[in-house]
Amino acid sequence: MLVTIGRLAELTGVPASAIRYWERHGLLPTPERQGGQRRYPPEAADRIVVLRTCQQAGLTLAQIREFQEQQPRRAAMIRTKLAEIEQLRIDLEHARQLMEHALLCSKTDIVACPTFQEQLASWRR
Template sequence: MLMTIGHLAELTGVPASAIRYWERHGLLPQPERHSGQRRYPTEAAERITLLRKCQQAGLTLAEISDFQQDKPLREAMIRAKIAEVEQRRIDLDHAHQFLTHALQCSKPDIIDCPTFRKEMEAW
């Protein structure tokens, strides 16, 4: 069963403009056309779910394109993205430590705090 872009947008919660944008950039296959209107197979909703998950994982459009390619290219991109995510986790952990300490620190100026200075050197 084929569906219109409006129905696909409603089904996935993704605006029709985003669906057209992804098509233009090759992230979604070009749909069939009936009387000039796009008609999508049900599998298009699954592809859109994948695209949304990729975006939520922090992938750029170029990375999403690589994600949909052959396995060696996909694996290389995923390895690079995992390294990036791991670095972001470290950075977020440092930010959490800093903010938690700053909230509890009794020093009027955080720069004067020896604990903060030690943490800064470690980072």
């Protein structure tokens, strides 16, 4: 069952303008047209979920295009992006630990706190 761009936008939570943009840049296959209106197959929603996830992971349009290529071509880009995501995860965990400690710390200057200094030392290891 084919759906209109408006219905696809509703199903995915992605504006129709973004869907058209991705089509123009070759990230979504060109849909069928019926009476001049775009009509999408059900799997278009799944592809949009993949595109959104790639964007949220910080992939550029060129990287997303490469992500959709054959396995050997995309592997190097994916390995690089996975390393970046892992570093971001570590950085966010450190930020979370800092915020949790700062919330409970009685020191005026968090940097002067011995417990925080211990945390910093453990992050450097």
